[in-house]
Amino acid sequence: MAGSVTVADLVKNTRLDVYHGAELLADKDITTSDISRPGLALTGYFNYYPRERVQLLGKTETAYSKNMSHDERLMIFRKMCQLTTPAFVISTGLPVPNELVQAGKENGVPILGTKMTSSRILSNMTNYLEGKLAERQSVHGVLVDIYGLGVLITGDSGVGKSETALELVKRGHRLIADDRVDVYQQDEQTLVGEAPKILNHLLEIRGIGIIDVMNLFGAGAVRQDTDIDLIVHLENWTPDKQFDRLGNGEQSRKFFDVEVPEISIPVKTGRNLAIIIEAAAMNFRAESMGYDATKVFDDNLNSLIKENSAHDSHKQ
Numbered sequence: 426m427a428g429s430v431t432v433a434d435l436v437k438n439t440r441l442d443v444y445h446g447a448e449l450l451a452d453k454d455i456t457t458s459d460i461s462r463p464g465l466a467l468t469g470y471f472n473y474y475p476r477e478r479v480q481l482l483g484k485t486e487t488a489y490s491k492n493m494s495h496d497e498r499l500m501i502f503r504k505m506c507q508l509t510t511p512a513f514v515i516s517t518g519l520p521v522p523n524e525l526v527q528a529g530k531e532n533g534v535p536i537l538g539t540k541m542t543s544s545r546i547l548s549n550m551t552n553y554l555e556g557k558l559a560e561r562q563s564v565h566g567v568l569v570d571i572y573g574l575g576v577l578i579t580g581d582s583g584v585g586k587s588e589t590a591l592e593l594v595k596r597g598h599r600l601i602a603d604d605r606v607d608v609y610q611q612d613e614q615t616l617v618g619e620a621p622k623i624l625n626h627l628l629e630i631r632g633i634g635i636i637d638v639m640n641l642f643g644a645g646a647v648r649q650d651t652d653i654d655l656i657v658h659l660e661n662w663t664p665d666k667q668f669d670r671l672g673n674g675e676q677s678r679k680f681f682d683v684e685v686p687e688i689s690i691p692v693k694t695g696r697n698l699a700i701i702i703e704a705a706a707m708n709f710r711a712e713s714m715g716y717d718a719t720k721v722f723d724d725n726l727n728s729l730i731k732e733n734s735a736h737d738s739h740k741q
Contacts, residue, residue: 430455430557432512439549446535455511458554476507483516483543502528510534516543559609568601568618571706575651580659592699599648600638603628610681619650662691
């Protein structure tokens with residue numbers, strides 16, 4: 426399910442100032458991440474006016490409105506301030522037209538402002554709203570930040586995901602979510618994971634119960650969310666199961682429109698899964714930077730074969 430956002434959330438998370446309607450913020454819902462620049466509406470064109478969007482007025486819009494008479498401005502702003510309009514935002518520290526404040530009071534539309542430029546506040550609001558309003562998918566697993574990489578640990582119940590995450594936290598890495606991870610697509614290439622509010626900073630260890638990671642290990646042991654860069658799937662080891670030994674098996678899992686690389690690690694008594702996953706994350710980062718250990722091995726093997734072939738030829 427997609428999240429929900431109020432104008433109060435937007436004000437808090439994008440550092441907006443409230444010029445009018447502070448009492449309205451918590452009750453005004455925002456249903457779309459699209460932001461409107463209502464230049465055409467100021468000219469009187471209302472055949473298509475996206476009233477459900479946050480309306481952003483910058484230097485161009487306010488400069489145009491100054492050329493209008495008081496009555497014209499009041500009439501236009503009254504048409505723009507619909508009951509379903511979440512809020513108006515004035516950028517660049519520009520003065521708020523008195524007519525807009527009057528129209529906002531009449532129709533219950535908050536008037537907000539910021540010293541940031543139109544481009545900057547537009548980007549900030551869009552990024553925040555896209556993250557909060559994006560469709561979400563719940564995934565069974567544990568999400569950990571390892572050396573700045575978001576690693577999603579999956580596997581059957583009881584395979585040791587939470588215990589491995591606890592060991593990773595003790596080794597200095599950070600927990601994002603345990604047991605259930607809410608996943609959403611931020612853009613065409615980025616997948617983000619976060620914990621449901623009820624599970625924030627909590628970890629379940631069989632035999633102990635629920636522990637609060639932030640309380641036990643400090644604020645540096647947790648994060649609110651992270652990009653998901655790699656999936657590590659834990660599987661119980663069986664003699665008949667074949668696992669990748671050279672690292673050249675390319676697997677991935679798709680969430681929404683994003684493909685995420687995936688590796689499978691066998692779980693067997695005596696294996697230190699935390700160190701193995703830590704090494705997998707470092708190896709993935711090295712590959713992302715252009716170093717491929719499997720290719721190095723192949724090159725070394727080919728060189729050795731050529732040397733042995735040349736040596737055999739000389740013997741003959």
